Amino acid sequence: MYKILLTILATLLFSNVxxxxxxxxxxVDFSENASDDIIATKDIDLNxxxxxxxxxxxxxxxxxxxxxxxxxxxxxxxxxxxxSYGDQGDIFIGGGLEVVxxxxxxxxxxxxxxIILTYDKTSIRTKxxxxxxxxxxxxxxxxxxxxxxxxxxAGVSVDHNIDTDNNIWAVSxxxxxxxxxxxxxxxxYDDDNTTDKLGYEVITSVENxxxxxxxxxxxxxxxxxxxxxxxxxxxxxxxxxxxxxxxKDVTPAAGISVNF
Numbered sequence: 001m002y003k004i005l006l007t008i009l010a011t012l013l014f015s016n017v018x019x020x021x022x023x024x025x026x027x028v029d030f031s032e033n034a035s036d037d038i039i040a041t042k043d044i045d046l047n048x049x050x051x052x053x054x055x056x057x058x059x060x061x062x063x064x065x066x067x068x069x070x071x072x073x074x075x076x077x078x079x080x081x082x083x084s085y086g087d088q089g090d091i092f093i094g095g096g097l098e099v100v101x102x103x104x105x106x107x108x109x110x111x112x113x114x115i116i117l118t119y120d121k122t123s124i125r126t127k128x129x130x131x132x133x134x135x136x137x138x139x140x141x142x143x144x145x146x147x148x149x150x151x152x153x154a155g156v157s158v159d160h161n162i163d164t165d166n167n168i169w170a171v172s173x174x175x176x177x178x179x180x181x182x183x184x185x186x187x188x189y190d191d192d193n194t195t196d197k198l199g200y201e202v203i204t205s206v207e208n209x210x211x212x213x214x215x216x217x218x219x220x221x222x223x224x225x226x227x228x229x230x231x232x233x234x235x236x237x238x239x240x241x242x243x244x245x246x247x248k249d250v251t252p253a254a255g256i257s258v259n260f
Contacts, residue, residue, distance in 0.1 A: 021049040027236075027257025031099050038252070039063070043070070052077055054084075073116075081118035088116060091123040091144040093157045093170035095186040095201035097210055097227040099253035100242035104199035104214045104222055106168045106188040108140065108159040121146040138162060151175045166192040180207050210240075221245060234259045 024046040033039050043060040058071040075084025090110040096102030114127040125142040128135065144157035155172040168191075174184035187200045201214035208230045215222045227240030237256040243249070 023047050023049075023260065025236075025257045025259045027255060029099065029253070029255035031253045032251050033063075043257075054082070056086075056088075075116075080120050082116075083118075084116050085113070087111070087113050090114075090127075090159075091116060091125045091142050091157065092159055092168075093144065093155050093172045093186055093188075095172075095184075095203065095212070095214070097203075097212065097225070097240045097253075098229065098238045098255060100225050100227070100240050100251050101203075101212045101214065101223070102186075102201060103242070103244070104196070104216045104219075105186060105201055106170070106190045106193075106199060108142070108168055112139075164192070166190075168192075181205070212242075219246070225251075 024044070026044050027042070029041045029043070030038055031041070041060055043058060045058045046056065048055045053074070053076045055074045056072065057069070059067050060070045062068050069087075071087050071089055073084045073086035073088035075082050075086075090108060092108050092110075094102055094107065095105050112127050112129075113131050114125050116123060116125045118124075123142075123144040125140075125144075126138050127140045127142075129137040129139040139162055141160045141162065142157060143160075144155065146153060146155040148154075152173055152175045155170075157170045159168040160166075168188060170186060170188045172184065172186045174182065176182045182205045183202070184205070185200065185202045187198065189198050191197070196216040196218050198217040199214065200216070201212055203210055203212045205211075209226065209228050211224075211226045213221060213224045223242055223244050225240060225242035227238060229236075229238040229240075231237070235256070235258055237254075239252075239254040241253070242251040244251070
């Protein structure tokens with residue numbers, strides 16, 4: 001599998017098509033698993049774009065160091081947005097840094113194939129229950145909307161479960177304070193939860209450094225952490241860590257990638 005992917009990447013990179021609209025990245029992320037061991041996850045991302053369409057694919061390694069398909073998408077462009085199909089994540093507002101953070105925020109599942117429509121700052125996602133069984137059956141619908149209010153970029157999103165009628169809401173706000181300092185916040189609300197219905201996270205960024213704190217309605221301060229993210233030419237890297245006030249655990253993470 002590795003040899004096939006590398007052959008494809010090499011062929012695309014040296015072709016005239018690649019110069020027109022193919023980009024991607026090869027990287028590795030280091031994070032802590034459930035057994036408190038540091039593991040490495042390798043990933044290869046490939047993006048293809050033309051005047052009217054686009055496609056993307058993301059491949060990562062699993063716990064057995066085997067290559068598995070993580071996400072993919074294929075779509076078309078229009079004047080103000082896109083229409084795409086694939087296992088392409090979700091549009092629900094989230095928080096956190098690259099890996100750590102967002103501990104107290106509700107996070108609807110991003111797995112599964114879906115159709116995503118975007119128009120300006122509005123996005124709609126309908127997720128299939130199982131495309132191998134019935135392509136007319138959907139289990140969730142997500143809506144996301146962003147708007148600029150002066151210097152503040154505000155957003156709201158909702159995840160609606162068709163079967164249970166449950167809704168998960170998220171709101172966000174981000175604004176620059178100075179040329180180097182910015183603040184952002186996210187809050188989520190799950191109307192089906194009996195505890196921790198409300199979660200929040202606040203992030204302060206000063207140039208390449210970000211600090212966060214988060215909590216819930218049952219525990220106002222649960223986690224804090226920091227991260228540093230930078231790049232040099234085609235090289236991107238980050239290092240970060242989170243701290244849980246209840247368990248006293250530290251969660252580290254780091255990663256590096258080369259873009260092409």
